[in-house]
Amino acid sequence: MSTPSRLPEPYGQGGGSNLADILERVLDKGIVIAGDIRINLLDIELLTIKLRLIVASVDKAKEMGIDWWEDDPALSTRARRDELTRENAELRERIERLEQLEPTRAEEEPS
Protein backbone atom coordinates (compact mmCIF):
# COMPACT_ATOMS: atom_id res chain seq x y z
CA MET A 1 0.00 0.00 0.00
CA SER A 2 1.33 3.36 -0.94
CA THR A 3 0.54 6.78 0.47
CA PRO A 4 -1.32 5.77 3.61
CA SER A 5 -1.47 9.41 4.55
CA ARG A 6 -3.08 10.39 1.28
CA LEU A 7 -5.48 7.59 0.54
CA PRO A 8 -7.73 7.39 3.57
CA GLU A 9 -7.93 11.14 3.79
CA PRO A 10 -11.51 12.27 3.43
CA TYR A 11 -11.81 14.49 0.39
CA GLY A 12 -15.34 15.74 0.93
CA GLN A 13 -14.28 18.51 3.26
CA GLY A 14 -12.03 20.99 1.62
CA GLY A 15 -10.17 18.34 -0.29
CA GLY A 16 -10.81 19.80 -3.71
CA SER A 17 -13.96 17.88 -4.45
CA ASN A 18 -17.02 20.05 -4.75
CA LEU A 19 -20.73 19.42 -4.94
CA ALA A 20 -20.50 19.01 -8.69
CA ASP A 21 -17.88 16.28 -8.23
CA ILE A 22 -20.09 14.41 -5.81
CA LEU A 23 -23.34 14.77 -7.74
CA GLU A 24 -21.59 13.87 -10.97
CA ARG A 25 -20.60 10.57 -9.43
CA VAL A 26 -23.46 9.53 -7.19
CA LEU A 27 -26.15 10.55 -9.68
CA ASP A 28 -24.56 9.94 -13.00
CA LYS A 29 -22.00 7.20 -12.43
CA GLY A 30 -22.06 4.07 -10.36
CA ILE A 31 -23.98 0.93 -11.02
CA VAL A 32 -27.60 1.19 -12.02
CA ILE A 33 -29.84 -1.37 -10.39
CA ALA A 34 -33.59 -1.36 -10.50
CA GLY A 35 -34.62 -1.44 -6.88
CA ASP A 36 -38.13 -1.89 -5.56
CA ILE A 37 -38.65 1.85 -5.58
CA ARG A 38 -38.88 3.06 -9.14
CA ILE A 39 -36.96 6.17 -9.82
CA ASN A 40 -35.71 7.46 -13.07
CA LEU A 41 -32.77 9.61 -12.19
CA LEU A 42 -32.07 10.80 -15.68
CA ASP A 43 -35.59 12.01 -16.08
CA ILE A 44 -35.92 13.65 -12.77
CA GLU A 45 -33.13 15.11 -10.81
CA LEU A 46 -30.42 15.59 -13.36
CA LEU A 47 -32.95 17.51 -15.31
CA THR A 48 -33.96 19.45 -12.24
CA ILE A 49 -30.41 20.40 -11.49
CA LYS A 50 -29.69 21.38 -15.03
CA LEU A 51 -32.79 23.47 -15.23
CA ARG A 52 -32.12 25.22 -11.98
CA LEU A 53 -28.66 26.11 -13.09
CA ILE A 54 -29.91 27.37 -16.37
CA VAL A 55 -32.64 29.44 -14.87
CA ALA A 56 -30.17 30.90 -12.43
CA SER A 57 -27.50 31.87 -14.89
CA VAL A 58 -28.57 31.54 -18.47
CA ASP A 59 -27.28 34.93 -19.54
CA LYS A 60 -23.97 34.56 -17.85
CA ALA A 61 -23.50 31.07 -19.21
CA LYS A 62 -24.27 32.25 -22.73
CA GLU A 63 -21.77 35.03 -22.36
CA MET A 64 -19.18 32.45 -21.50
CA GLY A 65 -20.11 30.41 -24.52
CA ILE A 66 -21.74 27.65 -22.54
CA ASP A 67 -24.81 26.71 -24.46
CA TRP A 68 -24.89 22.95 -24.47
CA TRP A 69 -28.50 22.86 -23.34
CA GLU A 70 -29.60 24.48 -26.57
CA ASP A 71 -28.96 21.21 -28.33
CA ASP A 72 -30.33 19.09 -25.52
CA PRO A 73 -33.90 18.18 -26.44
CA ALA A 74 -34.72 17.56 -22.79
CA LEU A 75 -33.88 21.11 -21.92
CA SER A 76 -34.49 23.29 -24.90
CA THR A 77 -37.76 23.80 -26.70
CA ARG A 78 -35.79 24.87 -29.75
CA ALA A 79 -33.77 21.69 -29.76
CA ARG A 80 -36.91 19.70 -29.16
CA ARG A 81 -38.62 21.44 -32.03
CA ASP A 82 -35.62 20.81 -34.25
CA GLU A 83 -35.67 17.20 -33.28
CA LEU A 84 -39.37 16.89 -33.91
CA THR A 85 -38.95 18.48 -37.31
CA ARG A 86 -36.13 16.11 -38.10
CA GLU A 87 -38.09 13.14 -36.86
CA ASN A 88 -41.09 14.27 -38.82
CA ALA A 89 -39.07 14.53 -42.01
CA GLU A 90 -37.56 11.14 -41.38
CA LEU A 91 -40.94 9.55 -40.85
CA ARG A 92 -42.33 11.14 -44.00
CA GLU A 93 -39.43 9.79 -45.93
CA ARG A 94 -39.93 6.35 -44.50
CA ILE A 95 -43.63 6.42 -45.32
CA GLU A 96 -42.83 7.46 -48.85
CA ARG A 97 -40.37 4.62 -49.21
CA LEU A 98 -42.88 2.17 -47.80
CA GLU A 99 -45.55 3.44 -50.13
CA GLN A 100 -43.24 2.90 -53.05
CA LEU A 101 -42.60 -0.62 -51.86
CA GLU A 102 -46.26 -1.33 -51.33
CA PRO A 103 -47.21 -2.33 -54.93
CA THR A 104 -44.37 -4.84 -55.07
CA ARG A 105 -45.39 -6.23 -51.75
CA ALA A 106 -48.96 -6.53 -52.86
CA GLU A 107 -47.83 -8.58 -55.84
CA GLU A 108 -45.68 -10.79 -53.73
CA GLU A 109 -48.30 -11.46 -51.12
CA PRO A 110 -51.67 -11.78 -52.75
CA SER A 111 -54.18 -11.67 -49.95
Next chain:
Amino acid sequence: MTGLRYVYAVCRPFDTPLQAQLTGVAGDPPRLLRHHGLIAVLSRVPERDFAEEPFHRHLEDLDWLTATARAHQGVIDALTVVTTPLPLRLGTVFRDDSGVRVMLEERGDAFRRTLDRLHGRVEWGVKVYVETETAGTSADDADSEAPADKAMSGRDYLRQRRTRVRSREEMWQQTEAFASRLHETLSGYAEDSRLHSPQNPALSGASGQNVLNAAYLVPRSDSEKFVEMVDRTKGETSGMRVELTGPWAAYSFAGEEGIR
Protein backbone atom coordinates in the same frame (compact mmCIF):
# COMPACT_ATOMS: atom_id res chain seq x y z
CA MET B 1 -35.72 -4.19 11.07
CA THR B 2 -38.49 -2.08 9.63
CA GLY B 3 -38.27 0.52 6.92
CA LEU B 4 -36.94 0.38 3.40
CA ARG B 5 -33.38 -0.63 2.51
CA TYR B 6 -31.17 1.91 0.86
CA VAL B 7 -28.19 0.15 -0.74
CA TYR B 8 -24.93 2.07 -1.20
CA ALA B 9 -22.57 -0.47 -2.57
CA VAL B 10 -21.71 -4.09 -3.14
CA CYS B 11 -18.35 -5.43 -2.09
CA ARG B 12 -16.54 -8.53 -0.91
CA PRO B 13 -16.37 -9.32 2.81
CA PHE B 14 -13.78 -7.18 4.61
CA ASP B 15 -12.14 -7.39 8.02
CA THR B 16 -11.59 -3.80 9.06
CA PRO B 17 -14.66 -2.37 10.75
CA LEU B 18 -16.20 0.76 9.32
CA GLN B 19 -15.71 3.89 11.38
CA ALA B 20 -18.08 3.82 14.32
CA GLN B 21 -19.82 7.17 13.94
CA LEU B 22 -20.61 6.68 10.28
CA THR B 23 -24.21 7.50 9.45
CA GLY B 24 -26.06 6.86 6.24
CA VAL B 25 -28.57 8.83 4.22
CA ALA B 26 -31.31 8.91 6.83
CA GLY B 27 -29.13 8.82 9.94
CA ASP B 28 -29.11 5.04 10.27
CA PRO B 29 -25.60 3.54 10.35
CA PRO B 30 -24.71 1.42 7.34
CA ARG B 31 -25.14 -2.31 7.85
CA LEU B 32 -23.66 -5.24 6.03
CA LEU B 33 -25.87 -7.86 4.45
CA ARG B 34 -23.97 -10.99 3.49
CA HIS B 35 -25.05 -13.20 0.66
CA HIS B 36 -22.94 -15.89 -1.02
CA GLY B 37 -19.58 -14.22 -0.68
CA LEU B 38 -20.87 -10.74 -1.44
CA ILE B 39 -21.87 -7.93 0.85
CA ALA B 40 -24.51 -5.31 0.28
CA VAL B 41 -23.93 -2.20 2.35
CA LEU B 42 -27.29 -0.72 3.28
CA SER B 43 -29.18 1.50 5.68
CA ARG B 44 -32.73 1.56 6.89
CA VAL B 45 -34.60 4.51 5.46
CA PRO B 46 -38.13 5.62 6.32
CA GLU B 47 -40.98 5.07 3.89
CA ARG B 48 -42.16 8.61 4.40
CA ASP B 49 -39.03 9.87 2.62
CA PHE B 50 -37.98 7.01 0.39
CA ALA B 51 -41.17 5.49 -0.91
CA GLU B 52 -41.72 6.30 -4.55
CA GLU B 53 -43.88 9.37 -4.25
CA PRO B 54 -42.06 11.25 -1.45
CA PHE B 55 -38.72 10.31 -2.94
CA HIS B 56 -39.62 11.85 -6.27
CA ARG B 57 -40.76 14.96 -4.52
CA HIS B 58 -37.52 15.16 -2.52
CA LEU B 59 -35.46 14.84 -5.64
CA GLU B 60 -36.79 18.17 -6.79
CA ASP B 61 -35.36 19.71 -3.64
CA LEU B 62 -31.74 20.54 -4.29
CA ASP B 63 -30.91 20.84 -0.59
CA TRP B 64 -32.33 17.44 0.20
CA LEU B 65 -30.59 15.98 -2.80
CA THR B 66 -27.30 17.54 -1.76
CA ALA B 67 -27.52 16.19 1.79
CA THR B 68 -28.46 12.73 0.53
CA ALA B 69 -25.70 12.72 -2.07
CA ARG B 70 -23.13 13.74 0.55
CA ALA B 71 -24.29 11.05 2.96
CA HIS B 72 -24.23 8.47 0.19
CA GLN B 73 -20.75 9.54 -0.79
CA GLY B 74 -19.70 9.53 2.89
CA VAL B 75 -20.50 5.83 3.16
CA ILE B 76 -18.79 5.00 -0.14
CA ASP B 77 -15.82 7.01 1.05
CA ALA B 78 -15.58 5.04 4.29
CA LEU B 79 -15.83 1.79 2.35
CA THR B 80 -13.08 2.88 -0.02
CA VAL B 81 -10.72 3.12 2.93
CA VAL B 82 -11.23 -0.51 3.91
CA THR B 83 -12.12 -2.30 0.67
CA THR B 84 -12.97 -1.87 -3.01
CA PRO B 85 -16.67 -1.06 -3.18
CA LEU B 86 -18.87 -1.10 -6.26
CA PRO B 87 -20.81 2.09 -5.76
CA LEU B 88 -24.47 1.97 -6.73
CA ARG B 89 -26.23 4.99 -8.10
CA LEU B 90 -27.98 7.19 -5.59
CA GLY B 91 -31.46 6.02 -4.71
CA THR B 92 -31.25 2.25 -5.02
CA VAL B 93 -33.97 1.25 -2.58
CA PHE B 94 -35.54 -2.11 -1.73
CA ARG B 95 -38.55 -3.06 0.38
CA ASP B 96 -36.70 -5.51 2.60
CA ASP B 97 -33.60 -7.65 3.00
CA SER B 98 -34.93 -10.40 0.83
CA GLY B 99 -35.28 -7.98 -2.08
CA VAL B 100 -31.62 -7.10 -1.65
CA ARG B 101 -30.69 -10.79 -1.53
CA VAL B 102 -32.57 -11.49 -4.73
CA MET B 103 -30.70 -8.63 -6.39
CA LEU B 104 -27.34 -9.99 -5.15
CA GLU B 105 -28.29 -13.41 -6.42
CA GLU B 106 -29.35 -12.18 -9.84
CA ARG B 107 -26.44 -9.84 -10.42
CA GLY B 108 -23.87 -11.84 -8.44
CA ASP B 109 -21.76 -13.01 -11.37
CA ALA B 110 -21.53 -9.55 -12.88
CA PHE B 111 -20.66 -8.07 -9.49
CA ARG B 112 -17.90 -10.61 -8.97
CA ARG B 113 -16.47 -9.92 -12.41
CA THR B 114 -16.47 -6.17 -11.85
CA LEU B 115 -15.05 -6.54 -8.34
CA ASP B 116 -12.19 -8.62 -9.73
CA ARG B 117 -11.54 -6.03 -12.38
CA LEU B 118 -11.51 -3.12 -9.94
CA HIS B 119 -9.90 -4.84 -6.98
CA GLY B 120 -7.34 -2.59 -5.30
CA ARG B 121 -8.00 0.30 -7.69
CA VAL B 122 -9.21 3.78 -6.98
CA GLU B 123 -10.40 6.62 -9.14
CA TRP B 124 -8.69 9.99 -9.35
CA GLY B 125 -10.37 13.02 -10.81
CA VAL B 126 -8.32 15.57 -12.70
CA LYS B 127 -9.73 18.84 -13.93
CA VAL B 128 -8.12 21.66 -15.83
CA TYR B 129 -9.48 25.17 -15.58
CA VAL B 130 -8.65 28.28 -17.53
CA GLU B 131 -8.30 31.07 -15.04
CA THR B 132 -10.42 33.56 -16.87
CA GLU B 133 -10.14 36.94 -15.22
CA THR B 134 -10.77 38.46 -18.59
CA ALA B 135 -12.73 35.78 -20.38
CA GLY B 136 -15.49 35.88 -17.84
CA THR B 137 -18.31 38.35 -17.56
CA SER B 138 -18.87 41.62 -19.29
CA ALA B 139 -18.16 43.38 -16.01
CA ASP B 140 -14.66 41.93 -16.09
CA ASP B 141 -14.29 43.11 -19.63
CA ALA B 142 -15.12 46.62 -18.59
CA ASP B 143 -12.59 46.38 -15.78
CA SER B 144 -9.82 45.30 -18.05
CA GLU B 145 -10.48 48.24 -20.30
CA ALA B 146 -10.49 50.73 -17.51
CA PRO B 147 -6.84 50.74 -16.39
CA ALA B 148 -5.67 51.60 -19.89
CA ASP B 149 -5.41 55.11 -21.15
CA LYS B 150 -8.58 56.93 -20.27
CA ALA B 151 -8.61 59.32 -23.17
CA MET B 152 -8.31 56.67 -25.79
CA SER B 153 -8.85 57.15 -29.47
CA GLY B 154 -11.21 54.88 -31.31
CA ARG B 155 -8.34 53.31 -33.16
CA ASP B 156 -6.41 52.63 -29.97
CA TYR B 157 -9.48 51.14 -28.45
CA LEU B 158 -9.96 48.79 -31.37
CA ARG B 159 -6.30 47.87 -31.36
CA GLN B 160 -6.41 47.04 -27.68
CA ARG B 161 -9.55 45.09 -28.12
CA ARG B 162 -8.02 43.09 -30.94
CA THR B 163 -4.96 42.33 -28.86
CA ARG B 164 -7.14 41.18 -26.03
CA VAL B 165 -9.22 38.91 -28.21
CA ARG B 166 -6.10 37.50 -29.79
CA SER B 167 -4.41 36.78 -26.48
CA ARG B 168 -7.56 35.14 -25.25
CA GLU B 169 -7.63 32.90 -28.28
CA GLU B 170 -4.01 32.03 -27.79
CA MET B 171 -4.70 31.16 -24.20
CA TRP B 172 -7.50 28.83 -25.23
CA GLN B 173 -5.27 27.10 -27.71
CA GLN B 174 -2.54 26.75 -25.14
CA THR B 175 -4.97 25.38 -22.61
CA GLU B 176 -6.38 22.90 -25.02
CA ALA B 177 -2.92 21.71 -25.98
CA PHE B 178 -1.95 21.48 -22.32
CA ALA B 179 -5.10 19.60 -21.36
CA SER B 180 -4.79 17.02 -24.10
CA ARG B 181 -1.11 16.52 -23.35
CA LEU B 182 -1.90 16.05 -19.69
CA HIS B 183 -4.70 13.62 -20.44
CA GLU B 184 -2.43 11.64 -22.73
CA THR B 185 0.30 11.41 -20.09
CA LEU B 186 -2.08 10.43 -17.31
CA SER B 187 -4.01 7.88 -19.38
CA GLY B 188 -0.69 6.36 -20.30
CA TYR B 189 -0.01 5.78 -16.65
CA ALA B 190 -3.53 4.89 -15.49
CA GLU B 191 -5.17 1.56 -16.26
CA ASP B 192 -8.23 3.21 -17.69
CA SER B 193 -9.66 6.67 -18.13
CA ARG B 194 -12.93 8.44 -18.79
CA LEU B 195 -13.63 11.92 -20.04
CA HIS B 196 -16.60 13.59 -18.38
CA SER B 197 -18.42 16.72 -19.43
CA PRO B 198 -16.89 19.91 -18.17
CA GLN B 199 -18.51 21.07 -14.95
CA ASN B 200 -20.86 23.96 -14.67
CA PRO B 201 -19.31 26.66 -12.49
CA ALA B 202 -22.66 27.41 -10.88
CA LEU B 203 -22.69 23.97 -9.33
CA SER B 204 -19.00 23.46 -8.72
CA GLY B 205 -18.41 26.92 -7.33
CA ALA B 206 -14.99 26.76 -8.95
CA SER B 207 -13.49 29.78 -10.57
CA GLY B 208 -12.41 29.75 -14.15
CA GLN B 209 -13.77 27.60 -16.91
CA ASN B 210 -13.48 23.85 -16.75
CA VAL B 211 -11.88 22.52 -19.93
CA LEU B 212 -10.83 19.01 -18.89
CA ASN B 213 -12.79 16.81 -16.52
CA ALA B 214 -11.33 13.33 -16.51
CA ALA B 215 -11.31 10.26 -14.29
CA TYR B 216 -8.43 7.81 -14.07
CA LEU B 217 -8.43 4.28 -12.72
CA VAL B 218 -5.22 3.70 -10.81
CA PRO B 219 -4.07 0.85 -8.56
CA ARG B 220 -3.75 2.04 -4.98
CA SER B 221 -0.11 1.07 -5.00
CA ASP B 222 0.56 3.35 -7.96
CA SER B 223 -1.47 6.23 -6.63
CA GLU B 224 1.38 8.05 -5.00
CA LYS B 225 3.19 8.25 -8.30
CA PHE B 226 0.05 9.33 -10.08
CA VAL B 227 -0.53 12.13 -7.59
CA GLU B 228 3.06 13.24 -8.05
CA MET B 229 2.63 13.30 -11.81
CA VAL B 230 -0.38 15.56 -11.47
CA ASP B 231 1.33 17.72 -8.87
CA ARG B 232 4.28 18.28 -11.15
CA THR B 233 2.05 19.82 -13.80
CA LYS B 234 0.64 22.33 -11.36
CA GLY B 235 2.14 25.73 -11.87
CA GLU B 236 3.66 24.53 -15.11
CA THR B 237 1.61 26.94 -17.12
CA SER B 238 0.21 30.28 -16.13
CA GLY B 239 -3.45 31.03 -16.59
CA MET B 240 -4.40 27.43 -15.98
CA ARG B 241 -5.26 25.46 -12.90
CA VAL B 242 -5.01 21.73 -12.43
CA GLU B 243 -7.22 20.22 -9.78
CA LEU B 244 -6.94 16.73 -8.37
CA THR B 245 -9.70 14.97 -6.44
CA GLY B 246 -9.72 11.56 -4.89
CA PRO B 247 -9.21 8.85 -4.15
CA TRP B 248 -12.77 8.03 -5.14
CA ALA B 249 -14.36 4.65 -5.34
CA ALA B 250 -14.18 3.62 -8.98
CA TYR B 251 -17.50 5.27 -9.81
CA SER B 252 -16.63 6.02 -13.40
CA PHE B 253 -15.45 2.50 -14.07
CA ALA B 254 -18.02 0.42 -12.22
CA GLY B 255 -20.34 0.00 -15.20
CA GLU B 256 -20.47 -3.45 -16.73
CA GLU B 257 -17.20 -4.17 -18.53
CA GLY B 258 -16.36 -0.53 -18.08
CA ILE B 259 -18.85 0.76 -20.62
CA ARG B 260 -19.76 4.38 -19.95
